[in-house]
Amino acid sequence: MAQESSTLANIARGLVALLILACGVAGMAAMVVYGTKEPPLVEPEPLRPPLVEVALVEPQEERLDIEVDGVVVPRREITVAAEVGGRVIGKSDVCRAGKFVRQGTLLIEIDPRDYDIEKRRLEEELKQAEATLEELHVEETNTQELVKLAEDALVLKRREIARLEKIAEQGKDYVTESQLDAERSNELVARNALVTLQNQLRSIQSRRGRLNAARDLVRANLEKAALSLERTRITAPIDGMIVRDFVEVDGYVAPGTMLAIIEDVSKSEVRCNLRMDQLYWIWNQGRNNETAPSVSGTGQDYLLPPTESTIVYKLGEQEYLWSGTLARYDGIGLDETTRTVPCIVVVDKPNEVRQQGESSASPARGPRALVRGMYVKVVAHAQLDTRLLRVPERAVQPGERGNRVWAVRPDTSGSASPNEGLLDEIAVKVISVTDEDALVRVIEGNLAPGDHVVVSPMVSADEGMRVRVVVQSENAR
Incomplete structure (x- = not known):
């Protein structure tokens, strides 16, 4: 009985192996048959x-x-500098960096007393020079009048000599040689007086030129003194902004000292x-x-x-x-x-x-x-x-x-x-x-x-x- 069961099992395994082999052969046959067919043709798309x-x-x-x-x-930047020397006695509140100033605004004031005294002294000198010229004018007028009188006296002397010479030529004894010499001497005196007065007049005219030049010199110095006095008040030359300020009150400045820099903002x-x-x-x-x-x-x-x-x-x-x-x-x-x-x-x-x-x-x-x-x-x-x-x-x-x-x-x-x-x-x-x-x-x-x-x-x-x-x-x- 056991032997019979073993025989049946071996037969079953053999049948399974034959079935697997048959399926493999069938698959290979199908691949051979159908694998030789050509794939369908697909036309390529045109290039775009x-x-x-x-x-x-x-x-x-x-x-x-x-x-x-x-x-x-x-x-443009304007450098404001001192044109005269002296002690600073005043500084405007607007003369500070960052402030806007108008043209003509007072910025710095320098002590003006020395320049004021110099101006008044020159004014007096000018008055003296003009008074001297006036005196010279009077002297010149008087001398001109004396010259006219001397010329008239000389003319009379010459007429007297001519009259006496005419009488002497007539041979009369009314005129002697001593009288003629005396008249000629008087004529020389009158001529000398005239020449002296004329020399005085020329000297006066020469002095007038010298005194006029002296007066003009005093007048020029006075203008300079007045300008220096005016320059003790430094004002803004343009409308602009103060960029920098350099001096303070009671400081001393010399001519050319930089006081401030103003920038033109127009x-x-x-x-x-x-x-x-x-x-x-x-x-x-x-x-x-x-x-x-x-x-x-x-x-x-x-x-x-x-x-x-x-x-x-x-x-x-x-x-x-x-x-x-x-x-x-x-x-x-x-x-x-x-x-x-x-x-x-x-x-x-x-x-x-x-x-x-x-x-x-x-x-x-x-x-x-x-x-x-x-x-x-x-x-x-x-x-x-x-x-x-x-x-x-x-x-x-x-x-x-x-x-x-x-x-x-x-x-x-x-x-x-x-x-x-x-x-x-x-x-x-x-x-x-x-x-x-x-x-x-x-x-x-x-x-x-x-x-x-x-x-x-x-x-x-x-x-x-x-x-x-x-x-x-x-x-x-």
Whole structure:
């Protein structure tokens, strides 16, 4: 019985092995049969042109804004110095650093007593000189009268001698030689008296010249003394701010001692540096600028055409604006370190400030005036006579021959989709970059406002290559 059960188990295992083997053979047969069939043919999709993002080319207005950094400097500083020496007896409260003064305001007073005494002494000397001249005038008048009398007496003596000589010629004994000699002697006395008086008159006239010169010298010294007395009161020569003061009451000052420094605040200046490529546009617009200064000869070649400018000072998130004029060079030539040209912007009204977005000056919650030391931005508004275009900065690509942009032209072949076009390479020169836009001038090619230029990066690009176009949104720009 046990032997019979063992036999049945062996038969079962054999059947299972045969079944597994049969399934393996059937699988191999199926793979051989069905594996030799060819896969179905799938046609490849056609290559599509690369997708690029484009933006519109915009025209630039008739002016070009040139932005540079600058610093505010005083237009002029006046050094107030003592012109006479002495002890300081008074100092005005406004003669302090940081105070504003009006022209003519008394600042410092020097002890005037010595100069007042000198003035009064010279006034008395002048009176004495004028009195001496008056006495001389009287003496001259009297002498002139005596000269006239002496001349008349001499005439009478000569007539008497002539009458006696005529009688003697008639041979009569009425006139003797002794009488004639006596009359001739009297005539000599009268002549001598006349000559003496004439000499006195000439001496008086000579003395008059000397006394006039002495009086004029006293008068000049008196004017100098009066001027010195006046200079003991030092006043402000201009309207301005006291930058520094150097003396106090009871201090001694000598002629030339520095008393204070006053800064002229009626106008301000901004010192900035322009690159030569920026100056090109200033010079170019100056050719047609009616406000350019008229200077004969070669002097015009060394002047900067006046250019309207805006001064911008940023405080926090707010910007404050002043109107100015790019007026002149600060010296001549280029700065050796930066290779830029120093220039000066003149602000005629430094206290007229307006906030960004306002058209006229108004009280600002910020700086009320443009003062020295402010670091500002200068925007010079150059008038253009050359057409410029505004494109996104991303559209400008470097090339072997300089900068370039890729314009997308319509495909007129008729086989292109509506959103496809052909690339056109345009050589440009970048004039300036502001925010995310670049101002360019076309060097070679044709580019006009309203054209589309590529702003997205491209792996490769060739002239005439077909591309698909998607227009950049205004917000993205």
